Amino acid sequence: MATASGGSEFVDKFPDEAAIIKASFLIAFVSLGIGAFFGLIQALHRTNVLRVIDSADYYTLLTGHGVLLAIVFTIFFLCGVFHWAVARSLDRPAESALFSWAWVGLMTTGTVLATVAILGGLVPNLGMSADVLFTFYAPLQAHPIFYIGLAMFIVGTWLSGADWFLSYRAWRQDHPDERIPLQTFMVLTTMIMWYISTLGVAVSVVFFLIPWSLGLIESVNPLLTRTLFWYFGHPIVYFWLMPAYLLWYTVLPKLAGGRLFSDPLARVVFLLFLLLSTPVGIHHQYLDPGIAEGFKFIAMTNTMFLLLPSLLTAFTVVASVEHGARQRGGEGYLRWLGALPWRDPAFTGMALAGAMFAAGGFSGMINAGMNINYLIHNTLWVPGHFHLTVGTAVALTMMAGSYWLVPQVTGTKLYSRPIGLLQVIMWFVGMVFMSNAMHRAGLAGIPRRTAEPQYQNFEFLTPIGSIFELRVQIALGGTLLFLSVVLFLFNILLTSLGEESDRPVDSYLPEPLSGPEGSPRILDNLAMWTGIAAVLVVLAYTLPLAGIIQNGGGLFGGGLPVPATVSAGFDLVMTTVTSAFNTLWGVVA
Amino acid sequence: MPANADSQGDSGQADSPVDSIVGTADDGIVRELGHDDFDPVGTLVLVLIYMAILIGMWVFMYFVEFLGRGLTVVG
Numbered sequence: 001m002a003t004a005s006g007g008s009e010f011v012d013k014f015p016d017e018a019a020i021i022k023a024s025f026l027i028a029f030v031s032l033g034i035g036a037f038f039g040l041i042q043a044l045h046r047t048n049v050l051r052v053i054d055s056a057d058y059y060t061l062l063t064g065h066g067v068l069l070a071i072v073f074t075i076f077f078l079c080g081v082f083h084w085a086v087a088r089s090l091d092r093p094a095e096s097a098l099f100s101w102a103w104v105g106l107m108t109t110g111t112v113l114a115t116v117a118i119l120g121g122l123v124p125n126l127g128m129s130a131d132v133l134f135t136f137y138a139p140l141q142a143h144p145i146f147y148i149g150l151a152m153f154i155v156g157t158w159l160s161g162a163d164w165f166l167s168y169r170a171w172r173q174d175h176p177d178e179r180i181p182l183q184t185f186m187v188l189t190t191m192i193m194w195y196i197s198t199l200g201v202a203v204s205v206v207f208f209l210i211p212w213s214l215g216l217i218e219s220v221n222p223l224l225t226r227t228l229f230w231y232f233g234h235p236i237v238y239f240w241l242m243p244a245y246l247l248w249y250t251v252l253p254k255l256a257g258g259r260l261f262s263d264p265l266a267r268v269v270f271l272l273f274l275l276l277s278t279p280v281g282i283h284h285q286y287l288d289p290g291i292a293e294g295f296k297f298i299a300m301t302n303t304m305f306l307l308l309p310s311l312l313t314a315f316t317v318v319a320s321v322e323h324g325a326r327q328r329g330g331e332g333y334l335r336w337l338g339a340l341p342w343r344d345p346a347f348t349g350m351a352l353a354g355a356m357f358a359a360g361g362f363s364g365m366i367n368a369g370m371n372i373n374y375l376i377h378n379t380l381w382v383p384g385h386f387h388l389t390v391g392t393a394v395a396l397t398m399m400a401g402s403y404w405l406v407p408q409v410t411g412t413k414l415y416s417r418p419i420g421l422l423q424v425i426m427w428f429v430g431m432v433f434m435s436n437a438m439h440r441a442g443l444a445g446i447p448r449r450t451a452e453p454q455y456q457n458f459e460f461l462t463p464i465g466s467i468f469e470l471r472v473q474i475a476l477g478g479t480l481l482f483l484s485v486v487l488f489l490f491n492i493l494l495t496s497l498g499e500e501s502d503r504p505v506d507s508y509l510p511e512p513l514s515g516p517e518g519s520p521r522i523l524d525n526l527a528m529w530t531g532i533a534a535v536l537v538v539l540a541y542t543l544p545l546a547g548i549i550q551n552g553g554g555l556f557g558g559g560l561p562v563p564a565t566v567s568a569g570f571d572l573v574m575t576t577v578t579s580a581f582n583t584l585w586g587v588v589a
Numbered sequence: 590m591p592a593n594a595d596s597q598g599d600s601g602q603a604d605s606p607v608d609s610i611v612g613t614a615d616d617g618i619v620r621e622l623g624h625d626d627f628d629p630v631g632t633l634v635l636v637l638i639y640m641a642i643l644i645g646m647w648v649f650m651y652f653v654e655f656l657g658r659g660l661t662v663v664g
Contacts, residue, residue, distance in 0.1 A: 254612065254614070254615070255611075255612055255614055256614055257614035257615055257617055257618050261629070314636065314639075315632060315636065318629075318632045318635055318636070319629035319632040322629050322631045322632050323622060323627050323629070324614060325631075326620075326622055326627065326631075327618045327619070327620060327621065327622050328614065328617045328618055328619060329617075329619045329620070330631075332631075333630060333631055333634045334631060334634060334635075336631050337631075340614075341613075341614040341617065344611060344612070344613070344614065345611070346611045346612060347614065358639055362642075362643060362646060372650075403611050404611045404612050407610070407611065413609070413610055414610065414611050417609065417611065420611075501610075503610065504610065505610055505611050505612055506610060506611070506612035506613050506615065507612070508615065510615075513623070513624045513627065514624055
């Protein structure tokens with residue numbers, strides 16, 4: 001890992017990049033505030049504690065909550081972190097500030113359009129709505145502005161990746177024999193994964209959903225748009241997670257007072273995510289009737305492989321933190337935990353986020369298991385799971401990381417460390433209440449995605465506790481989480497308004513204990529890994545997609561999916577290949 | 590790596606201007622540990638605790654979801 005020694009702060013060294021990062025963070029944090037407010041209203045509404053909206057409007061707020069938090073907040077923050085990481089680790093500015101502002105502008109415009117379409121649902125006279133939830137596939141239909149905004153947003157992320165690849169290419173010309181600096185390596189592998197996985201959603205939005213919402217085509221194949229969404233919808237989980245991993249691998253050890261345990265292990269983990277995170281999306285469709293069980297089984301197997309990089313990360317990051325604790329005088333099997341800098345909100349927030357992610361890993365294994373998934377599918381368990389992963393592992397890491405990153409791009413000291421510490425602990429406690437209650441409510445069969453989670457003449461039962469207690473926990477958790485966001489935004493706002501400091505933050509990053517020189521150079525062969533990732537995607541998706549198109553009435557079929565068999569997709573592929581071969585043979589002969 | 594253990598009191602409370610900024614854990618370093626000096630035994634203990642929790646929860650789920658309700662998945 002390249003280091004940036006003290007002396008010149010990031011904002012002084014890279015003022016243009018700092019401005020881009022500040023703009024990205026600003027939009028991320030505004031989205032966080034609005035999305036968190038929607039979350040509070042939902043938590044209070046669902047639990048019947050306070051109802052200020054009609055239940056019909058619940059879906060508008062649910063869509064806003066999902067899109068603004070899971071897409072806009074996370075990805076804008078990611079863009080800021082990645083822009084910082086590339087400039088810092090390559091030790092060079094972006095090739096063109098204008099190009100950087102172009103992707104910021106495109107993503108921002110897309111965000112505004114999509115948000116306007118969503119909020120339009122609250123104003124019936126507008127005739128505009130996008131109550132399609134975060135999972136925006138057919139048959140739910142949104143206003144065209146929503147899909148157009150999403151398309152612009154995604155194209156903006158593609159351009160941001162191009163920006164970082166251009167920086168890397170320029171750096172490579174000056175450093176032909178050096179290993180790719182670790183942070184840049186992480187950014188590039190993540191973006192390759194993103195390019196591969198967003199192809200699915202781009203096809204879905206551009207070729208099906210936009211023409212459909214404009215009335216240019218009458219119907220779409222709902223299972224096809226659903227499958228194309230999940231082709232992107234699971235890798236996006238890792239797109240959220242990778243910036244958190246980047247911070248855990250390269251910043252958290254420093255915050256603990258230690259050094260990254262192994263640079264090669266970190267590279268292997270990011271490559272494994274590049275290879276394994278896309279061919280798994282069908283595990284979100286275990287209950288879809290139009291996909292053969294055999295393909296679902298393959299998706300489950302692929303998903304279980306993904307545990308490997310997560311467990312490697314658990315070992316490497318915890319070992320790096322332990323190294324810091326022992327350098328700070330920590331002893332014993334577990335007493336070293338007390339030697340960690342628990343008063344630093346950046347460290348504590350990231351450490352608590354990692355602890356929550358361990359719990360999220362467990363519920364994720366339940367979700368991935370094909371038969372066990374049937375127990376919790378479409379229940380409140382699932383939001384319980386992703387409030388642990390994206391809601392805590394990612395969001396809390398991003399907030400905690402902000403306490404260390406924002407001073408670097410503003411040149412001002414954090415307004416208050418104690419408020420920051422209170423904020424990250426409040427988030428952790430709020431999420432313990434919320435996710436614990438959601439998981440248990442899911443086991444009791446309480447459905448998700450509804451403002452009225454009850455049935456007439458039916459009573460949910462819990463093995464331990466009561467439904468009332470679970471509702472109280474969700475309402476309490478939601479309230480604590482919203483207050484935590486308010487504290488965070490307050491702290492960051494006052495930080496950015498503060499006076500410039502000579503030393504706003506300790507930005508020094510130490511070298512890893514085990515550097516890249518000990519790992520094979522083939523790890524840096526990004527073209528080869530991209531090729532392997534593409535082959536795995538083709539293997540995992542060709543037959544299922546062929547079967548879906550055949551069983552669902554073609555590309556634009558509006559018919560209901562029928563129970564599928566493996567041979568259906570196989571037959572279509574064989575027919576196509578045979579036809580192509582015969583045509584080719586006819587030309588040659 | 591900066592090593593200035595004297596700048597921090599026993600309680601870890603901020604007693605110097607430096608400690609009021611984020612990321613100053615380096616100032617509390619009392620010994621340098623290189624690659625060969627560091628044995629992550631504490632990490633092993635935490636991993637074993639996590640694995641024990643996982644196994645315990647799987648066993649618990651097996652009893653609650655399957656033995657308590659018959660072979661509903663197969664039947």
